[in-house]
Amino acid sequence: MSKIEMKNLTFGFDTMASLLFDQANLVIDTQWKLGLIGRNGRGKTTLLQLMLGKYSYSGTISHQLKFTYFPQEISDKTQLTYDCLQEVSAFALWEMERELNLLQADPEILWRPFASLSGGEQTKALLALLFVDDQYFPLIDEPTNHLDITARQQVADYLKAKRSGFIVVSHDRSFVNEIVDHILSIEKSQLVLYQGNFATYEEQKEKRDRYEQEQNQKLKKEIGRLQQSAAEKAEWSRSREKDKKGKPTQKGSGAIYDTGAIGARAARTMKRSKAIVNRMEEKADEKKGLLYDIEDVESLTMNYQPSYHKQLLKVEALQLSYTEQPLFPPASFEIKQGQRLAIQGPNGSGKSSIIQFLLGEFNGKVSGKATFAHDLSISYVRQNYEDNTGTLQEFAQAHHLSYEELLTNLHKLGVERKVFANRIEQMSLGQRKRVELAKSLATPAELFIWDEPLNYLDVFNHEQLEAVIQSVQPTMLVVEHEATFLQNIATKIVYL
Template sequence: MLVTLKDIKKIIGGNILFENLQLDIKPNEKIGLVGRNGSGKTTIFKIIAGIEQYEQGDLFLKRHTKIGYLEQIPHFPNGTVRSFLERSFEELNNLKQKMKELESEMQRTEKIERVLEMYGKIQTQFSDLGGYEMDAQLEKIADGLSISHLLQKSFEQLSGGEKTKAGLAKILLQQPELLLLDEPTNHLDLSAIEWLEEYLNHYKGSVCIISHDRTFLDHIVEKIADLENGEVDYYKGNYSSFEKQKEEKLLQEFAAFQEQQKKIKKMKEAIKRLRQWANEANPPNEGLHKRARNMERALERMEKLDRPVIDAKKMGLALTADDRSGNDVVKISGVTKQYQERGILKGIDLHVRYKERLAIVGDNGSGKSTLIKILMGKAEPSTGEITLGTQINIGYLAQNPLEGIAEDQPMIEYFRSEVSVTEGQARQILARFMFYGYAVFHKLGQLSGGEKMRLKLAIFMHQGVNVLLLDEPTNHLDVESQEVLEDALSRFDGTVIGISHDRYFLNKCFNETAYLVDGKLHRFHGTYHETKHNWERLKEDQTTLKKAPLAKNNIDTPDQINYEIEIERLEQELDDLTNQFKNGEISEQLYQIEEKERQRKLDRFYEEWATIEEK
């Protein structure tokens, strides 16, 4: 074993977080540590890293094991980001310094052969450890995590998210035997997340990950350690496999619990009958009394099974708009946005219709949040027109849903300031969103990310919101809270426009995807997973156009290529749908619904493509 935790007991604030905790990490193992927020996952990482003490138990580390632990926000008071990253090469830097000293000594000493011999040994060691690839490795990782532009900046000038990314780059450069990564995808954009996946899949060492990014875990880990009620259970496979296995296990445990309850009920009934028969006998039958007592003792000795929690309470409520919006929700034409001399948005055209679910994806700093703020009216475009449709009622859900609200305000007071109801009505509504009893009087600053999100959804539901704008809403949410949000959105009968780097969330909640790159928006029909290939193809075509310019009349513009891809895909879908109906694979009713929807979109694409052709 690389790491073993045995019978670990940890107390925080007078409460036992866990006791008798067992955890093993093997060499070259990629494992995901999952569990509810507050279950102790980060504490386990800190114990392994030697940062956190524990009350009792044993921690065994394989001798000379180097551990890389990703701090939430690392500190480096003096120096640039590059100098911060170069500290990863401590051993190589020491060897490099020795080589420089020997080079100077060569100029002064007569014992040149001895110095050359020492220099040769150190140079060989330096080379074997990758000394001549230091700069290339640093550039590669900085580029992969999208921090190359920060290398010459003072470390202390960085934002918290940028410091965390730099900290991740530093521990990757150290190449420890064990990587402990706590929410490594926070602050990363999609391209950086996908680069990190590729890097970790080829990493020669053990990797243990805490993450609420289900797709990230699916693509990397081969085992899940599930921390629940202070105990760790192991499941082979990735996160999706774990979910299925855990559900099956819970169902088996529930069946065993029900079976035992039947047995207990029968034994209690038998004990009751034996006593009744014993008392009815004349004289009373001591033998039957004795048998009843023996059976009662057997019942007491029986190891009782706890009732398994098959599923945590979920809201199961639809976000229903009082009034639906018009068919045209928002139209954007030629929108640009300048910050100082930098163009963030460069001629954005966008048309969103009723009930569409549009995801906007792109790298950090590409202008996604700026575009959302323009849609909300919180930022003005430099040029261009924005037209909102009729009967629009917008709700905005961000990664911090209550940003700017006084944290000392009680939840129920804030809710009633947003929704005109009595205190009793407010408590009834909040209970449906899993806020029970005294919890409604908790101050906003005491709420977790998931609780803040549920509170905001409760407000939206009673404000008649029919358009939702989402800005990284799943950040800082545990998986259970993410599922609550996904369930609420699936029942929402309005329009959704969202930004996210959570691919599971993107694929589940959105059927239209727009890529914001270099200030331009490129839209495709389909989920992120379905459209990624088309986007990669479009980028290749654009690169080809730039490298080999032809006469204007013979060139398909990027917009033409985009529409041609979508038209080709929809035509194929219609053919496939017709074949499914002919083969009896789908009903006539389903065929008519699906065929009508695809034909509507295809007709729209034909019209818009023809308009571009005329230009």
């Protein structure tokens, strides 16, 4: 039974910034199917890169393994897929065909240029390469990107059937829940290991957080009591100091002040007062450590403007095509006030094309029609948002948004304030996605149209979006592959 053991692991990209890992200790059994989760920027991919030896670090990572990493880098995507994969790692053709069949991918994709494959086909080809040689231990980073619901289930079934262990990073809760038997959570101050799937992690994490919150409340009460007691003792001591000068003893006929006895009592009381203050400070320091690993998932705001129209959109016998072959059979649906319609279907079935048509951006052939309510205001989250540029203030002005509301939602979504000074085109993909999403949330609208809003977002962001949608109850049209999200927010579903 092989192990991966980390001792006193310490790492940070910038010595002036906080460390991603500080004296972390962990033992992983390589037979586990381990899900690695945590907020964006917490160090999930970095931990995999440390295991691969890509960065220098303090401490030790001990193992007797050869790691392989997904997604592998393809140098020349114009080559045949077979040649691209052979350059990464040599394999026997029959072994690769076996893995592709297990992934329900046509082995014929090996004889097409890698660049011509769909995102899902590329993902399956690289996953097949990952498992074609069982001498390697797989580190799998976000395998569900570019996969539709059907393909995600196919990959989940494939990974579940593997006898060997692996580590997988994914923000798709349903996917992780199906395939893993252990969860490693990168929390604010530590690495925490949970036995079980994602549902088990959520349950145990909730219990830990609730316990810490209860302890925190008790500690606050204790500190309040100690503060009051310390203040009372200090005040008594000060009053006794005054008594040294003003209170005579009744001894004989003269007025003699027993300042020595009063001073001794005052000193003893002051000493007790200081001891209480010290205890209070110790309790306060102890309190600082509590709640540190509770994730601050703040409530988002959504500028929903309910329409006075009962029906906002009606689509009748709609078909779209780029060639003679339509993308889907005739589709009809309607969206009424307060409904949230999800459009589902395989990649390439025309989901995003419907959105493009509704927004007047579809360039192919159209039959059927769509009718909008008069003067309908729409807020849109796009799949492609590379044209978002400039400073955040310039961006807010260009889109007639409240700058404060934009920044508030960005921060709540996990974008650090120091990033606010950056130009959008200099931000990471995850940060740029949050800008696109924060723009939509701040845009006053009667209808929200979101095209794959969860790409590049972490699990906590998923839950934030679910919470604001469930609270505000906006009218929406959504295209998304994350099953848990749709289950929690959609009121009706159209399948293509």
